[in-house]
Structure formats: C-alpha cells, structure tokens
Amino acid sequence: xxxxxxxxxxxxxxxxxxxxxxxxxxxxxxxxxxxxxxxxxxxxxxxxxxxxxxxxxxxxxxxxxxxxxxxxxxxxxxxxxxxxxxxxxxxxxxxxxxxxxxxxxxxxxxxxxxxxxxxxxxxxxxxxxxxxxxxxxxxxxxxxxxxxxxxxxxxxxxxxxxxxxxxxxxxxxxxxxxxxxxxxxxxxxxxxxxxxxxxxxxxxxxxxxxxxxxxxxxxxxxxxxxxxxxxxxxxxxxxxxxxxxxxxxxxxxxxxxx
Amino acid sequence: xxxxxxxxxxxxxxxxxxxxxxxxxxxxxxxxxxxxxxxxxxxxxxxxxxxxxxxxxxxxxxxxxxxxxxxxxxxxxxxxxxxxxxxxxxxxxxxxxxxxxxxxxxxxxxxxxxxxxxxxxxxxxxxxxxxxxxxxxxxxxxxxxxxxxxxxxxxxxxxxxxxxxxxxxxxxxxxxxxxxxxxxxxxxxxxxxxxxxxxxxxxxxxxxxxxxxxxxxxxxxxxxxxxxxxxxxxxxxxxxxxxxxxxxxxxxxxxxxxxxxxxxxxxxxxxxxxxxxxxxxxxxxxxxxxxxxxxxxxxxxxxxxxxxxxxxxxxxxxxxxxxxxxxxxxxxxxxxxxxxxx
Numbered sequence: 001x002x003x004x005x006x007x008x009x010x011x012x013x014x015x016x017x018x019x020x021x022x023x024x025x026x027x028x029x030x031x032x033x034x035x036x037x038x039x040x041x042x043x044x045x046x047x048x049x050x051x052x053x054x055x056x057x058x059x060x061x062x063x064x065x066x067x068x069x070x071x072x073x074x075x076x077x078x079x080x081x082x083x084x085x086x087x088x089x090x091x092x093x094x095x096x097x098x099x100x101x102x103x104x105x106x107x108x109x110x111x112x113x114x115x116x117x118x119x120x121x122x123x124x125x126x127x128x129x130x131x132x133x134x135x136x137x138x139x140x141x142x143x144x145x146x147x148x149x150x151x152x153x154x155x156x157x158x159x160x161x162x163x164x165x166x167x168x169x170x171x172x173x174x175x176x177x178x179x180x181x182x183x184x185x186x187x188x189x190x191x192x193x194x195x196x197x198x199x200x201x202x203x204x205x206x207x208x209x210x211x212x213x214x215x216x217x218x219x220x221x222x223x224x225x226x227x228x229x230x231x232x233x234x235x236x237x238x239x240x241x242x243x244x245x246x247x248x249x250x251x252x253x254x255x256x257x258x
Numbered sequence: 259x260x261x262x263x264x265x266x267x268x269x270x271x272x273x274x275x276x277x278x279x280x281x282x283x284x285x286x287x288x289x290x291x292x293x294x295x296x297x298x299x300x301x302x303x304x305x306x307x308x309x310x311x312x313x314x315x316x317x318x319x320x321x322x323x324x325x326x327x328x329x330x331x332x333x334x335x336x337x338x339x340x341x342x343x344x345x346x347x348x349x350x351x352x353x354x355x356x357x358x359x360x361x362x363x364x365x366x367x368x369x370x371x372x373x374x375x376x377x378x379x380x381x382x383x384x385x386x387x388x389x390x391x392x393x394x395x396x397x398x399x400x401x402x403x404x405x406x407x408x409x410x411x412x413x414x415x416x417x418x419x420x421x422x423x424x425x426x427x428x429x430x431x432x433x434x435x436x437x438x439x440x441x442x443x444x445x446x447x448x449x450x451x452x453x454x455x456x457x458x459x460x461x462x463x464x465x466x467x468x469x470x471x472x473x474x475x476x477x478x479x480x481x482x483x484x485x486x487x488x489x490x491x492x493x494x495x496x497x498x499x500x501x502x503x504x505x506x507x508x509x510x511x512x513x514x515x516x517x518x519x520x521x522x523x524x525x526x527x528x529x530x531x532x533x534x535x536x537x538x539x540x541x542x543x544x545x546x547x548x549x550x551x552x553x554x555x556x557x558x559x560x561x562x563x564x565x566x567x568x569x570x571x572x573x574x575x576x577x578x579x580x581x582x583x584x585x586x587x588x589x590x591x592x593x594x595x596x597x598x599x600x
C-alpha cells in the first residue's frame with residue numbers, strides 16, 4: 001500500500017478539521033507506520049538490521065575494552081597522585097571531553113589512511129580502525145570521571161586504610177573499589193558516547209554494508225534514502241541496548257549494596 | 259609512650275606550631291579545643307598521615323618520624339566510622355589482619371565479646387545504628403593490636419544513649435592497658451573519660467595538665483572560655499585584693515603577684531540568693547538580667563550595681579525552690595578560693 005493511501009485510510013480524528021490538521025494526521029500516520037514496520041523488521045530477524053547491531057556491539061566492545069584497560073589506571077593515577085603539570089593535564093582531558101567526533105575521525109583518518117604513518121596496517125574501513133577513533137572519544141570520559149571519583153573519595157578512608165596496615169597495591173585497589181560506582185558510571189557514559197556517535201564510524205568505517213555499517217551510520221543512511229521504518233527499527237534497537245546496559249548497571253549496584 | 263617534640267605542620271591554610279607533648283603508657287589522653295584548632299591534624303601527625311614541617315614523633319621510645327603510618331603501630335578511628343560498606347561486620351573487623359604477620363584470632367574474638375558484636379557479625383554496616391557502627395570501627399582498629407589507639411571525636415555523631423555506652427567501652431579498653439588519645443570538643447566528655455588533657459587553639463598548644471586542674475585553673479582566656487569559665491574580669495592585683503576595672507574589690511584565696519591580671523570564676527562556684535550571704539567578702543548585689551536553660555541546670559546572668567556581669571550555674575531544682583526571677587534584685591557570692599588568677 002502507498003503511503004498516501006494509508007494516510008487516507010487512517011482514522012485520525014484531526015482530519016475533519018482540514019488544512020494543517022490534515023498535515024498533522026499524515027505525519028502521525030507516517031510515524032506510526034514507521035514504528036510498525038520497524039518492529040516487524042526487528043522480529044522478522046532482518047539480516048541487514050541485525051548485522052548493523054552485531055557490528056555496533058563488536059566495535060563498541062573493542063573500543064570499550066581498550067578504553068577501560070588504559071582509562072581506569074590512568075584516571076586513577078590522575079586523581080590520586082600529585083605531580084607537576086597535573087592541572088594542565090586535567091584541563092586537557094576536560095577539553096577532550098567535548099571534542100567533535102568528526103574531528104577525531106579526521107585525525108585518525110590521516111594516521112591510518114594509506115599515506116598516513118599507520119597506513120601499512122590497513123586499518124581504514126575496518127572495525128579495529130574505527131575502534132581507534134572511538135577509543136579516543138571514550139578515553140577522556142573514563143579518565144576525567146575516574147580521576148574525579150578518586151579525588152572525591154574521603155581522605156579519611158585512605159588514612160584509615162593506611163593505619164590498618166594497607167600499602168601499595170592493596171591501598172590502590174581498596175580506594176578504587178570504594179569508588180567503583182562512579183567508575184561504573186564513567187564506563188556507562190563512555191559507552192553511551194561510542195554507541196551514539198556517527199562521525200568516527202562514518203569517516204573511518206565508510207559505512208560498508210555487512211562489514212562496518214553500525215546502527216547509527218545505518219540510521220543516517222536509511223533515513224536519507226527515505227527508509228524511515230528501517231531507521232526506526234535501528235533506533236529502537238539502540239534504545240533497547242542502552243536500556244539493557246543501564247538496567248544491568250543498576251542491578252549490579254543494587255547487588256553490590258545488598 | 260608518645261613524645262612529640264616541637265612538632266610543626268604547615269598546611270597551606272593552617273599551621274600547627276612547635277608543639278611538645280608527652281603521653282604516658284596506658285593513659286587516656288584528651289586533646290580538646292574549638293573547631294578548626296588543629297586537633298585532628300595533630301592526631302593525623304602522630305599517625306604519620308601528615309608530613310611534618312619540623313619536630314619529632316616518638317612512640318615507645320622509638321623515633322617514628324621517618325616511618326610511614328603502617329609501620330607506626332597506631333590505629334585511628336574517625337568520627338564517621340569509615341567502614342567498608344560492601345563488607346559485613348566480620349569482614350570489616352578482620353580487614354587489617356591480612357597485613358599482620360601472625361593474625362591473632364583469639365584477640366579478635368575477645369574484642370567481639372568485649373564490644374558485644376557477636377549478633378551483628380553477618381550484618382551490613384548500613385543496617386547498623388551509629389553506636390553499633392562505631393563499635394565495629396573500634397573493633398577493626400583494635401584487631402590489628404595497635405600500641406596506641408587514636409580517636410577523632412568518636413562520640414560526637416552519636417545519640418546520647420549510644421554515647422554513654424561507647425564511653426563505657428572506651429573506659430574498658432583503657433583499663434585493659436591500651437593508651438588512648440582522643441580528640442573532643444566537649445569538655446564534659448573530657449571530665450568523664452580523660453586522665454590528662456591538652457587544650458589547643460589556632461594550632462598552638464595552650465595548656466597541658468590533669469583534667470581537673472585545667473578545668474579549675476585554666477592558663478589563659480582562650481582555655482578559660484573553652485572550659486566554660488564564664489566570669490572573666492581584668493583586674494589589678496595587690497596581695498590578696500583584686501580591683502576590677504569597674505572598681506569592685508574581690509578577695510583572693512591566696513596572695514598573687516601584683517600587676518594587671520585576668521580573674522576567672524567558674525559559674526558553678528557562684529551562689530545566687532535573695533538575702534545577703536552574711537560574709538561580706540565577694541558578695542555583690544545586682545539585678546538578674548536573664549535565665550538561660552542549659553540541660554539539667556540554668557545559667558543565671560546578673561548585672562551588679564558596680565557593672566560586673568556575673569554568671570551563675572544553678573540546678574533546676576535550686577532555681578525553682580529559690581524563686582529567682584528575671585528583673586529581681588539578688589546577691590551573688592563566691593568564696594575567695596573560687597577566684598582564679600589566670
């Protein structure tokens with residue numbers, strides 16, 4: 001059925017008023033149709049949609065792994081130790097929090113393209129290449145929030161640990177453990193940033209179907225093509241992903257508190 | 259046991275000035291002073307948690323100044339318990355034992371019994387009352403067998419009933435031979451627990467001595483105000499006579515060095531009555547200007563005909579039976595022995 005026929009068949013109550021109200025009806029029908037088709041794409045197991053989801057999970061998993069591996073220890077060191085140039089470094093990290101994704105894409109592109117210093121590794125238009133860009137986006141978030149979590153930890157806790165005999169690694173781990181909720185929040189925030197970005201994935205991944213097409217780049221493409229329902233399907237999946245992640249975090253926090 | 263020699267700490271906004279103290283083994287030593295006086299900084303300096311600008315800290319005859327906190331064998335308990343929220347009571351108590359060469363399980367059991375923690379062992383800290391949390395914090399600190407227990411206002415955040423209980427526990431721990439150094443800003447707490455006391459204000463040690471002697475005979479205005487000596491009069495002394503700025507003559511219990519000094523009289527030592535006390539020495543007539551309730555007692559503030567403002571602390575029952583009322587004319591009197599020259 002054509003979109004116009006569906007609009008005519010709709011039971012929209014605004015239609016009787018004519019003019020702008022009719023336009024409003026067409027919009028509502030268009031939206032509801034998009035949602036219906038979107039859900040049918042999800043539940044029918046549309047391969048294109050699920051491929052984008054799989055690429056997104058693989059990519060974000062890889063970039064988050066690297067981010068957390070480097071970001072948590074470095075953020076801890078940034079918050080815990082005092083050293084010359086610390087405030088300048090904090091300022092730099094805070095500035096990188098708001099770096100535009102296309103700028104990151106541009107710089108990483110320059111490095112990993114054929115003419116760049118890392119060109120020999122052929123990372124452009126691959127998931128690892130995209131993960132480099134996403135790591136650069138996520139790293140400042142984990143660094144800054146972990147450093148803040150450590151800085152805001154009660155100094156009396158550290159003092160108590162020290163007088164109980166803790167030192168070295170045990171002291172570091174205990175302080176980290178006490179700030180785990182904020183560090184978890186930092187990880188979730190960073191994850192949100194990498195799954196929602198388009199610039200890096202588009203520039204470094206090239207939006208290649210079945211290979212580097214992520215949920216966000218697919219939404220951009222499908223909406224541009226007028227395939228609104230596919231865009232909605234992917235959007236709903238992205239929201240579900242975010243919901244599951246946040247639910248898992250809140251579950252872990254509740255379990256930790258119990 | 260603990261010896262501080264010219265201890266100085268220089269934080270950006272605060273300085274602890276050249277402080278010297280000696281705390282005997284098994285003593286319940288109190289450090290008091292107003293908020294921001296430097297009491298906690300002093301405690302943390304003993305524990306090795308603050309770097310010193312100068313001076314020396316010795317514990318059991320050993321110079322521990324260059325040693326890190328974990329090698330000083332001192333335990334510190336803060337006002338806000340600082341328990342680990344993700345561990346139950348038993349794991350909290352045993353936390354420090356993982357660093358001990360020979361963990362003493364029997365000692366931990368004794369502590370659990372002493373502090374009555376057995377029914378709480380499996381519980382999470384957040385389900386405990388303030389008093390229970392503080393008992394767990396005490397057990398955790400004592401489990402590592404410190405030679406000194408440092409306490410930073412451990413009773414301040416507790417309800418009065420829990421405070422009484424914890425006072426008893428602390429006294430019990432002290433009777434067991436443990437040296438306790440406790441920071442407080444409540445002189446009532448000091449009187450009920452401490453053997454000796456150091457009064458600090460603005461980072462400077464004002465007075466050290468036996469609790470009762472500091473209470474009765476403070477060294478200067480700052481200490482006098484802190485210990486609640488409300489009647490302070492600048493006076494000119496000649497022998498046993500002291501003439502205040504307002505011209506009133508007070509008789510001293512014993513002769514003091516002549517000169518301009520500060521006189522102090524505790525409000526508990528002042529008697530208020532409707533009749534002249536009979537003895538004309540140190541009796542002044544005046545008008546009661548206000549009566550302020552202070553727990554189980556009242557503070558009666560009187561302005562004498564000579565312009566002196568005298569504060570008396572009167573028990574509620576005495577005040578009610580005596581019929582003292584604001585605006586009435588009364589006599590305030592005190593014995594010559596109650597007049598302290600600061």
